[in-house]
Amino acid sequence: MEVIFLRVALDTPLDTSFDYRWTLTQQDGVAAPVPKVGQLVLVPFGRQEIVGLILDVLETTTVPENKLRDAIAVRHDVTPLSPDWIALCQFAADYYQRPLGEVALPSLPKNLKVSKTVSLVRALKKLAQLPALADATPIAEPVLNSEQQGAVDTIVGRDGYAAHLLFGVTGSGKTEVYLQAAARILAQSVDAQILILVPEINLTPQFEAHIRARFPGLLLSTLHSGMAEGERLLHWIAAHTGRSRIVLGTRLAMLASLPRLRLIIVDEEHDPSYKQQEGLRYSARDLAVWRARQLQIPVVLGSATPSLESWHGAQSGRYRLLELHERAVQKAVLPVIRIINLEQEKPSEGLTPRLIAAIRRRLDKKEQSLLFLNRRGYAPVLACDACGWISDCNRCSAHLVLHKGDHRLRCHHCGLEQRIPRSCPTCGNIDLQPLGRGTQRMEESLAAIFPDARVFRIDADSTRLKGSAAAAFERVHDGDVDILIGTQMVAKGHDFKHLTLVAALNPDAALFSQDYRASERLFAQLMQVAGRAGRAAQKEDGNASEVLVQTRYPDHPLYHALMAHNYRSFAADLLDERQQACMPPFMYQALLRAEARELQTALDFLQQAAACMPHPAMTINDPIPMTMTRVANRDRAQLLIESASRPALQAFVKIWIAELRSWKSRVKWSLEIDPVDI
Numbered sequence: 291m292e293v294i295f296l297r298v299a300l301d302t303p304l305d306t307s308f309d310y311r312w313t314l315t316q317q318d319g320v321a322a323p324v325p326k327v328g329q330l331v332l333v334p335f336g337r338q339e340i341v342g343l344i345l346d347v348l349e350t351t352t353v354p355e356n357k358l359r360d361a362i363a364v365r366h367d368v369t370p371l372s373p374d375w376i377a378l379c380q381f382a383a384d385y386y387q388r389p390l391g392e393v394a395l396p397s398l399p400k401n402l403k404v405s406k407t408v409s410l411v412r413a414l415k416k417l418a419q420l421p422a423l424a425d426a427t428p429i430a431e432p433v434l435n436s437e438q439q440g441a442v443d444t445i446v447g448r449d450g451y452a453a454h455l456l457f458g459v460t461g462s463g464k465t466e467v468y469l470q471a472a473a474r475i476l477a478q479s480v481d482a483q484i485l486i487l488v489p490e491i492n493l494t495p496q497f498e499a500h501i502r503a504r505f506p507g508l509l510l511s512t513l514h515s516g517m518a519e520g521e522r523l524l525h526w527i528a529a530h531t532g533r534s535r536i537v538l539g540t541r542l543a544m545l546a547s548l549p550r551l552r553l554i555i556v557d558e559e560h561d562p563s564y565k566q567q568e569g570l571r572y573s574a575r576d577l578a579v580w581r582a583r584q585l586q587i588p589v590v591l592g593s594a595t596p597s598l599e600s601w602h603g604a605q606s607g608r609y610r611l612l613e614l615h616e617r618a619v620q621k622a623v624l625p626v627i628r629i630i631n632l633e634q635e636k637p638s639e640g641l642t643p644r645l646i647a648a649i650r651r652r653l654d655k656k657e658q659s660l661l662f663l664n665r666r667g668y669a670p671v672l673a674c675d676a677c678g679w680i681s682d683c684n685r686c687s688a689h690l691v692l693h694k695g696d697h698r699l700r701c702h703h704c705g706l707e708q709r710i711p712r713s714c715p716t717c718g719n720i721d722l723q724p725l726g727r728g729t730q731r732m733e734e735s736l737a738a739i740f741p742d743a744r745v746f747r748i749d750a751d752s753t754r755l756k757g758s759a760a761a762a763f764e765r766v767h768d769g770d771v772d773i774l775i776g777t778q779m780v781a782k783g784h785d786f787k788h789l790t791l792v793a794a795l796n797p798d799a800a801l802f803s804q805d806y807r808a809s810e811r812l813f814a815q816l817m818q819v820a821g822r823a824g825r826a827a828q829k830e831d832g833n834a835s836e837v838l839v840q841t842r843y844p845d846h847p848l849y850h851a852l853m854a855h856n857y858r859s860f861a862a863d864l865l866d867e868r869q870q871a872c873m874p875p876f877m878y879q880a881l882l883r884a885e886a887r888e889l890q891t892a893l894d895f896l897q898q899a900a901a902c903m904p905h906p907a908m909t910i911n912d913p914i915p916m917t918m919t920r921v922a923n924r925d926r927a928q929l930l931i932e933s934a935s936r937p938a939l940q941a942f943v944k945i946w947i948a949e950l951r952s953w954k955s956r957v958k959w960s961l962e963i964d965p966v967d968i
């Protein structure tokens with residue numbers, strides 16, 4: 291019997307790998323298989339048994355004999371994870387300052403990690419039946435216009451790594467470019483795999499249906515967080531074994547195992563959902579670019595409003611800029627965007643007379659209107675006029691939001707819920723007033739103003755049940771809705787054929803946000819929601835689609851750029867500002883956050899962290915309370931570190947974090963590289 295040692299990565303915060311003993315046995319004269327790098331292994335850890343990833347198979351170990359434990363079982367039924375996949379996880383681990391095990395293991399389907407093989411066996415069996423996933427009625431591909439054709443040719447025209455920014459207004463046919471580039475690559479090699487990342491799959495089943503219809507013979511895997519574990523395993527295995535040729539997924543699909551990956555597409559690359567906001571705070575978009583370089587394959591980042599990082603990348607020549615200037619459907623033109631000055635036209639119930647008249651006109655023509663209000667609930671706060679009481683959350687620095695339908699006050703940050711009080715808790719006044727308006731209140735007002743119209747609301751509250759979002763969008767597509775009111779959920783990727791009026795009811799708040807990225811996001815959101823209008827061919831009567839924006843600041847440069855559909859000038863101005871203020875993408879940042887029962891405890895911790903390691907090439911700012919200081923009875927503060935050099939920041943943070951870890955402080959802290967919400 292021969293003894294070897296397995297070096298294993300485990301999903302623990304300890305920044306190390308662990309060695310286990312493995313005894314090679316014989317059964318009936320046949321040697322048991324030797325474990326391989328990239329296989330999963332069940333090991334004892336403390337009093338538990340957990341699954342780890344084999345990083346190395348060794349003949350000796352430095353771990354003393356009395357500390358060594360035996361590994362329990364090796365998963366031989368799954369092909370080992372490839373060295374390039376492990377390298378991807380290692381890169382993410384190093385870059386985001388987490389142990390490898392905390393990156394690699396959580397990215398695998400849960401059912402792969404249970405010690406029982408039942409579900410795996412079932413999944414492997416099901417794999418044989420997977421072609422059923424692929425049935426769809428084939429549709430022909432449209433003939434590309436010359437800009438689209440040029441883009442496809444550039445993307446597939448060269449071997450090796452190249453990053454492309456596909457920049458084109460909504461409806462300019464970016465999706466078509468993705469699909470035909472994918473088709474070319476799939477045709478070039480019989481086993482190529484394509485990864486397509488989207489911000490949200492549940493909200494845009496159209497996209498998936500489209501891919502299926504275009505590639506009816508191929509296996510498609512989808513990967514997103516809403517999947518049942520069994521299903522997730524099936525799709526993951528199909529990708530891992532190379533069976534599925536196309537993988538469509540949200541950010542988590544970036545860490546899927548794809549042995550024959552030949553093209554990566556990141557649709558709506560500017561979307562904030564590509565950034566994970568807890569645990570491993572990675573950017574799937576950034577990892578996509580790294581992965582493409584690692585594998586020497588093309589990557590396409592597509593958007594009508596690219597992130598400033600990507601735009602800067604294209605301007606500086608790191609990315610190739612591919613531009614689509616016009617809407618792809620003949621005669622479909624961009625909607626006219628107009629500003630309604632709220633200082634001059636007084637709204638009632640949040641709607642100006644001009645907007646009401648515009649909705650009325652669309653109703654008369656049996657066309658749809660979409661009203662965008664990025665605030666769910668009935669009213670953001672309930673107040674007492676008599677004594678000044680307002681509905682604050684006692685656990686957070688936030689108001690409790692009034693949800694009228696189910697008679698609740700609800701905190702959108704910690705989830706606290708209360709019944710709506712009958713009278714003021716401090717003075718007993720029974721006449722409590724909702725202040726401001728959310729989508730529920732707008733829905734109520736619209737129903738009152740347009741009693742003959744079918745008003746419909748789509749937001750996180752109205753679509754809480756699984757499948758209800760898809761059903762809701764189906765209603766709009768089917769023309770069963772005249773006026774749609776919704777949050778940014780309605781801005782995403784939908785192609786509503788009867789929609790000719792889009793209005794932003796109250797977008798101003800983001801103009802003056804503390805978060806310097808707020809205006810970049812607002813512009814993208816408004817362009818995207820505006821892009822829902824006029825996607826079909828324009829009617830002969832010259833009745834163009836229109837977009838109305840209600841604002842108190844009609845002269846704000848953001849609205850001017852919006853009216854001119856001019857992302858370029860908007861981005862150029864913002865980049866100038868960022869450069870002058872030494873902000874990203876001209877500066878690299880890391881953000882240390884701390885939380886404690888008392889704000890001072892968190893601040894003290896950050897103060898110590900700031901002082902412990904002075905460094906000439908780092909700007910270490912003062913610790914400050916976070917804008918939303920208190921959430922769920924914890925006070926939160928942050929410390930921003932900046933450097934003009936990314937490698938310098940990386941090198942510094944690595945030693946710095948090791949130092950902080952050694953403190954064993956009871957303050958809960960976390961580090962984010964390239965933070966987006968500051």
Ligand code: ADP
Pocket residue numbers: 432433434435438458459460461462463464465466467618619620785
């Ligand atoms: P984007 O992704 O840029 O918003 P899409 O790819 O969804 O745009 O295209 C918008 C519409 O134009 C879709 O209905 C699509 O089928 C159509 N389309 C795209 N390319 C062409 C083309 N070359 N000829 C005709 N129609 C096209």
Ligand code: ZN
Pocket residue numbers: 674675676677678679714715716717718719
């Ligand atoms: Zn009162």
Ligand code: ZN
Pocket residue numbers: 683684685686688701702703704705706921922
């Ligand atoms: Zn709260």
